[in-house]
Structures are given as C-alpha cells and as structure tokens.
Amino acid sequence: MRMCSSAGADIREFAGPLRGPPLVPLLDAIEAGEKPVVAAIEGVALGGGFELALVCHYRIVHFKARLGLPEVTLGILPAAGGTQRLPRLIGIPAALELITTGRHISAQEALKLGIVDQVTEQNACELAVEFALRAVAKPLSSRRVSMLTTPCPPDLDALLEAVTMQVKRKARGVMAPLACIQAVRAAATMPYSKGIKRESELMATLFNSGQARALQYCFFAQRTAGKWTLPSGAQWNNSKPREIRSAAIIGLGTMGRGIVVSLARVGISVIAVESEKKLLETGKQMVIGMLERDAKRRGVSASLNLLKFTLSLQDLKDVDLVIEAVFEDMALKKRVFQELSKVCRPATLLCTNTSGLDVDALAGVTDRPHLVVGMHFFSPAHVMKLLEVVCGPRSSSETIATAMSLGKRMGKVSVAVGNCPGFVGNRMLKPYLDQATFLLEEGATPEQIDKALEDFGFAMGVFRMSDLAGLDVGWRVRKESGLIGPDVDPKNPPRRRQGRRYCPIPDMVCEQGRFGQKTGRGWYMYDKPGGTNAKPDPLIQNLLEMYRSRYGIQPRNISDQEIIERCLFALANEGFRILEDGIAARPEDIDVIYLFGYGFPRHGGGPMFYASMVGLERVLERLEHYHQAHPDVPHLEPSPLLKKLVACGSPPVQKWREHIKTMHSHL
Numbered sequence: 001m002r003m004c005s006s007a008g009a010d011i012r013e014f015a016g017p018l019r020g021p022p023l024v025p026l027l028d029a030i031e032a033g034e035k036p037v038v039a040a041i042e043g044v045a046l047g048g049g050f051e052l053a054l055v056c057h058y059r060i061v062h063f064k065a066r067l068g069l070p071e072v073t074l075g076i077l078p079a080a081g082g083t084q085r086l087p088r089l090i091g092i093p094a095a096l097e098l099i100t101t102g103r104h105i106s107a108q109e110a111l112k113l114g115i116v117d118q119v120t121e122q123n124a125c126e127l128a129v130e131f132a133l134r135a136v137a138k139p140l141s142s143r144r145v146s147m148l149t150t151p152c153p154p155d156l157d158a159l160l161e162a163v164t165m166q167v168k169r170k171a172r173g174v175m176a177p178l179a180c181i182q183a184v185r186a187a188a189t190m191p192y193s194k195g196i197k198r199e200s201e202l203m204a205t206l207f208n209s210g211q212a213r214a215l216q217y218c219f220f221a222q223r224t225a226g227k228w229t230l231p232s233g234a235q236w237n238n239s240k241p242r243e244i245r246s247a248a249i250i251g252l253g254t255m256g257r258g259i260v261v262s263l264a265r266v267g268i269s270v271i272a273v274e275s276e277k278k279l280l281e282t283g284k285q286m287v288i289g290m291l292e293r294d295a296k297r298r299g300v301s302a303s304l305n306l307l308k309f310t311l312s313l314q315d316l317k318d319v320d321l322v323i324e325a326v327f328e329d330m331a332l333k334k335r336v337f338q339e340l341s342k343v344c345r346p347a348t349l350l351c352t353n354t355s356g357l358d359v360d361a362l363a364g365v366t367d368r369p370h371l372v373v374g375m376h377f378f379s380p381a382h383v384m385k386l387l388e389v390v391c392g393p394r395s396s397s398e399t400i401a402t403a404m405s406l407g408k409r410m411g412k413v414s415v416a417v418g419n420c421p422g423f424v425g426n427r428m429l430k431p432y433l434d435q436a437t438f439l440l441e442e443g444a445t446p447e448q449i450d451k452a453l454e455d456f457g458f459a460m461g462v463f464r465m466s467d468l469a470g471l472d473v474g475w476r477v478r479k480e481s482g483l484i485g486p487d488v489d490p491k492n493p494p495r496r497r498q499g500r501r502y503c504p505i506p507d508m509v510c511e512q513g514r515f516g517q518k519t520g521r522g523w524y525m526y527d528k529p530g531g532t533n534a535k536p537d538p539l540i541q542n543l544l545e546m547y548r549s550r551y552g553i554q555p556r557n558i559s560d561q562e563i564i565e566r567c568l569f570a571l572a573n574e575g576f577r578i579l580e581d582g583i584a585a586r587p588e589d590i591d592v593i594y595l596f597g598y599g600f601p602r603h604g605g606g607p608m609f610y611a612s613m614v615g616l617e618r619v620l621e622r623l624e625h626y627h628q629a630h631p632d633v634p635h636l637e638p639s640p641l642l643k644k645l646v647a648c649g650s651p652p653v654q655k656w657r658e659h660i661k662t663m664h665s666h667l
C-alpha cells in the first residue's frame, strides 16, 4: 500500500459529523486479512494516515518522510486505533510522548523506535513489493499489532501520574492531552476490543468541545494569515518576492541581535551596524554566543562566516535589504532612513522594526517610499514566531511580498497589517493593560490579576509579562505621547489625562526605578536583577493601599470573572475597531497575532474567536455594563462593528468579513 502524504482526516469535515465509512472496522479488516499488507510511506503519514500504516503488517519508509499523531494539537485524539496500537508496538512511555505532544518524527526515529521495518533512499513502493514477496510465506499473527500485549512498565500508575502532571503544567486546562493519557492507559490495562471502545468514548468527549473548535480554527487561521490582499488587487499569490541574499541590521540592542541571529541561521549574510565601538563589540559577542548556542542545539555548525560588524553605514551600499532596529525615537529613525537612502543602492529595501511608530512617515524621508515596509519582530526576535509586516500606503506589493516571504524563511508566522499607532498587537494591548491597572486601583493585586489570566490559559499574566519586557518601555512611550510631562505634579498625579481616565500607578512604579526583572524589582520582586522568579512584593501592596487612600478609593473584592471580562472584552473590542479601520484584513489575522505574539492560549482560539465563543451578544452586554460603570474609559464603549454583528444575528467569526464594509482598508 503506497501512502504518499497522507495528512489524515480532512479537518474541514470536523465542523459536522464525520462522513464516509467508519475507519476502525476498515483498518481492523486490513490487519486481520490473510494477505501480507506492506505500507510504503513517502511524504507524510500523519493522524489517520499513520494509523493506516499501523494496521499494515510491515512498514517501509522513505528517509525523507515524516510520521506522527498530531490529533492532540487539534483538540482531539487518534481515533482510528492509534492510542491502542502504538503503545503495543513501542511501549507506553514512547507512545505517550508522541500522542500527548503530537510531534512529527523522522524516518530514522521511527526505525529506532520500532515503528517501521526499513528506511530507504530508493523508491519505497518497489522495496515494499519485494518485501511483500518475501513475507508471503511467513505467518502474520505476530505482525498484527492489536494482538500484541502492551509492554507494561512496573510503575504504570506512577508513570501516568507523572505525565499527567507534566501535561497540566505545560498546557493548563487543556483537555485533549489528558484524554490521550486515559486512552493509553486502556491500551495497557484492557484487551484491544475494549480499549478501542474506550478510545472512541474519549474521542466523543473531545470532538465537539469548544477547545477542539478553537484549536482547529487556529490551524486554518495560521494558514490564512499569509494570504494578504491590497486595495489595488495585488495579493499574496500574484506578487513575486525578491530574493534576499544579503541584509544589514542597524542597531545591536536586544531586538537587533535577535534579528541578526534569525537571518544568519537561515543562510543570509548579515552586516550589523552600531554607532559606537563598545556597543558594536558587545553586540558582536552576544550575537556570536547566541548563534553558537543555537547551532549546538540544532546539531549544526554556527554560520559565523555570514556575519560582518561595522561602524560605517558605507559598508551597506550593496545589501539587498536593511532592517533598522535603533532606539524607538522617531527623529533618530528618520535620520537613519535619510542616511540609508543616500548610501544603499536604489533597489535596496528599507525596513523598520519599530513597534508602533508611523512607517509611512519614515518612508516619506527616503527616496524610495515604495521600498519601505515595517517588519515588527517580537522580543526575543530569534525565538518569537510572530512577525507583523506593516504595509505603508506607499509600500509596493513586491516589497510586502518580500518581507512576508523573508519572515516565512526565518520560520516566522508573518501577518500583513496596516499602518497605525501600535499596528494590531500593540494597539490592542493598550486597552488590555489599561483595564488591568484600573483593576489595581479598584482593589485587585498584580498577582490576583495574573493568576486569573494564567488560569484562563495565558503563558504569563499581564504584570509578569510587563516585568519581563521592562516597565520602562511603556513609560517612555507614555512620555513620548505627552501623557507624562513636566506639568504633571509627581506628588499628586492626575487620574484624568487627555480627557479620559488615566492610571498613574505604572508611572509611580517606574519613578522608583522599578523596571521589572532587569532591575530585580517591578510589579513583583526577584532574587536579583535579571532574576525570573516573581514573588509578590509588600512594597507594591503598600503603594496600592497608599494610592487608594490618597484618592479616596474604597477597595472592593474583584472576581476573576470581572478580570477576564474587562481585560479580554476590552482587547476584543479594540480588535473590532481595527477591523473597522481596515488595519487587519480579517479576525483570523488578529487571532494569529495574539496566539504567536502575546501568548493567548491556542485552546481559546485568540481574542476574536474567544469573543465569538462567549457569544457576541454577551460581550456586547458586558461592555455596555462596564462602560456605564466607567464612562470615562472610551475603549469600553462597544464598537459599531460589534453592535452590527449582534444586530445581524452574531454570525460565526469566519463570516464577519462580509459585514465589514470599510472604505479605506489598508489591506
């Protein structure tokens, strides 16, 4: 049986009842047959494809093929005997790891584990025929995996308990991995005929769950995100990206270093530029260390020969593309782009890593606005997968295609977004952070708010995340935007600014030099500067108590539900506004940005999907309630698009685009 690239069941069919003949009896019949069936695996054998290979009596695999049971990543479990056969074939520990992670394995690893009988560089099908001819005379009983006894470790309960704890730690509140463990337990304690029934029961508990819907939505949303379109009609599949062989990075701060590593490790030669010798030398040592550690981890040699470090922009005259990653200061960035215009050849693309400044303003100071685009990386840039490609109104489709393609080549999830303050991710982050600090004023603590968000599934609550990123980053942005200035009385900071409610607590924390992990103190305290073990700080509790008494705020008990609703509904509400403004092409793009850039839990689908699962009517009602309670917080006022969608009967998230008639879409 030749299996070239069987990706398993069609996930699009999961929206309704599975169609076609039931798989299990079909697979059981193949396994029970008297004729030897030899699987020739090429491409991928995933999910149902892998389970089909497991009922064959022998398995030959091409050395480039990949195998796996990724069902758990879709919120379900292998439902065609995979949880019963794989433990019988390779034992409980190895089977548990593959089934609860869903990771793909290479042909070599499959051979080593005992899953396949032979790896070949030749034609797997021809080899399988030879194998079958030799097997025809041999008894098949020992080749029928479901008839094997599962090799059982002596401490089965302890092993399953340990894996359960590990899964709960890694994916708080996620159902599918726990169900996988129960199914594998059945393989160890029941005959196949009973175990397969247990597998089916457990699949039924997952198949229609909200988490499975969310995870399957994420699978497609991630693939849709790369399909951008411009108002001109240019789009992802009719715009040819330029090939980038050489690049330059301006600025070797944290972001610049991560971007250099991201480019060099995919074979692009990089010239790194700094303004001072000491900064250049420090950055150089850090980059070399990062590349060497990365190469060691991947078992390859570090591509240091691709690197050049210089103080002179003149060295950039021949590069294909430049990414500016200097201090987040518009005047400085403009000077850099003016210089680059003079030095680089006319066809060189000029990109900026700004986290929210006006990309078109930078384009305007160059001689090539059509070759200017934002490439907003997320810290640490060599680890975080998200890349926001910010399309200025003058960015050409070729420039956008090149930035999107370069992001994919670096292993990023590239999302094309429009040009506005904060773009998509950081623009939405503002109401989310504001609600969290307002809740501090009203009676909550940083650790209570973080726990509620981490129980929801975020990798890190908003205050721990701020301590990691550095509180001085936001402080500088607020100063730049005029929210903090010499006219603000530090002894009695106003709680209304620019006509709306303003919480000065973050500024007060920064004024004490508490910038987070980097200073050892922030919203939490750490054992040393650079420490990561966050502990509640009594000084913050004192600050909150003094602050509330100074402003006459009577603290109240705040429920986790209110924390989740005010933070996440404010987040989604800004997402609706972004869709209205045409800054994001679709809700899926917003969700992908929050999944890959801000740690939104995949089993929640992202802020927009989550709002649709809660029910738009409920979201609207709660926003109206909170806005009535806090009329001086504009971002709590329900967006017109949210109201329109509710008025249209709250269509599913995949249908929202039909209701967005934005006249001036950036995309």
Ligand SMILES: C[C@H](O)[C@H](C)C(=O)SCCNC(=O)CCNC(=O)[C@H](O)C(C)(C)COP(=O)([O-])OP(=O)([O-])OC[C@H]1O[C@@H](n2cnc3c(N)ncnc32)[C@H](O)[C@@H]1OP(=O)([O-])[O-]
Binding pocket: 007, 008, 009, 010, 011, 012, 023, 044, 046, 047, 048, 049, 051, 070, 071, 074, 077, 078, 079, 080, 082, 220, 223, 224
């Ligand atoms: C019974 C059994 O127990 C259970 C119940 C199951 O079997 S559940 C199902 C388990 N199987 C999976 O989880 C495998 C999921 N797929 C993948 O992991 C990857 O696709 C890939 C195979 C490793 C190839 O990656 P790629 O990077 O080369 O291409 P791509 O961009 O990802 O995919 C190329 C195009 O194919 C689409 N596609 C891929 N796999 C699909 C699938 N299983 N169902 C529907 N569409 C799929 C994808 O949406 C994209 O569409 P479009 O964007 O072109 O319109």
